[in-house]
Amino acid sequence: MLEIRGIKQVFGGVTALDDVSFTMHRGDITGVIGPNGAGKTTLFNIITGIYTRTAGAVILDDHDISDLPAERLAGLGMVRTFQNIELFAKMTVLENVMVGLHSRSKCGMLSCALRMPWAVAEERRIRSEAMGWLEFAGIAELAQVEAGNLPFGKGRLLELARAMACEPRILLMDEPAAGLNSQETLGLAKLIRAIRDKGVSVVLVEHDMELVMDICDRIVVLNLGKKLAEGTPREIQENAEVISAYLGEDL
Numbered sequence: 001m002l003e004i005r006g007i008k009q010v011f012g013g014v015t016a017l018d019d020v021s022f023t024m025h026r027g028d029i030t031g032v033i034g035p036n037g038a039g040k041t042t043l044f045n046i047i048t049g050i051y052t053r054t055a056g057a058v059i060l061d062d063h064d065i066s067d068l069p070a071e072r073l074a075g076l077g078m079v080r081t082f083q084n085i086e087l088f089a090k091m092t093v094l095e096n097v098m099v100g101l102h103s104r105s106k107c108g109m110l111s112c113a114l115r116m117p118w119a120v121a122e123e124r125r126i127r128s129e130a131m132g133w134l135e136f137a138g139i140a141e142l143a144q145v146e147a148g149n150l151p152f153g154k155g156r157l158l159e160l161a162r163a164m165a166c167e168p169r170i171l172l173m174d175e176p177a178a179g180l181n182s183q184e185t186l187g188l189a190k191l192i193r194a195i196r197d198k199g200v201s202v203v204l205v206e207h208d209m210e211l212v213m214d215i216c217d218r219i220v221v222l223n224l225g226k227k228l229a230e231g232t233p234r235e236i237q238e239n240a241e242v243i244s245a246y247l248g249e250d251l
């Protein structure tokens, strides 16, 4: 469904990506791994329309989406989370999810401010939908907590609840386990599987190999801007080139 075709990205004299091609299949959890500087974040930024690639194409369901800006891609169901959690710190957990739903609501600011009856009904619907996503992420009991006071790991779950409220078809996660302890990482793995089970295709860049090998259906390995290997977790773990370039003696 999402095809990366011959992507090349040159920054000044640095070739961050060189002829990278692979296909992510619908309903899969696809991991993108590789050593620091391999080009993982650059690839994410190209897929999500933040960078304009030097060459190659990104194809979604047979349509070339390479030149679409980030806002249009979001409209097509491509949603991403960032390495650094970006929440509205002064708003409650619930309001953080409601904001995303409001921006897609047909109800204008003025009718909301004037408390018109349809606006009140819409607000109630948005609140209940947002609560549903908090329950899905397992943080409903924190709905009224100010987001800035959340423990880091719960912030990650909130970020995913908010992303799910955008009804993505493809959810791209940039290092979702960064900064989480092992208990929190287990919770994250459960949530990512639940997201996939809702029919969302997941792409994650991640350094936590235990998590990647546990939840990914397929893995793409980048090294120095090139695709080194692609396959199931088992195939990747057994690939001699991957072991020498990246996995070392960890596995």
Ligand SMILES: Nc1ncnc2c1ncn2[C@@H]1O[C@H](COP(=O)(O)OP(=O)(O)OP(=O)(O)O)[C@@H](O)[C@H]1O
Pocket (backbone or CB within 6 Å): 011, 012, 014, 015, 016, 034, 035, 036, 037, 038, 039, 040, 041, 042, 043
């Ligand atoms: N905006 C930029 N301008 C210039 N060079 C860049 C830019 N973004 C990335 N690079 C370079 O491109 C290469 C790939 O970087 P990238 O951040 O994509 O790697 P990464 O695999 O995500 O690394 P990490 O695991 O450390 O996040 C690096 O050599 C980096 O210095």
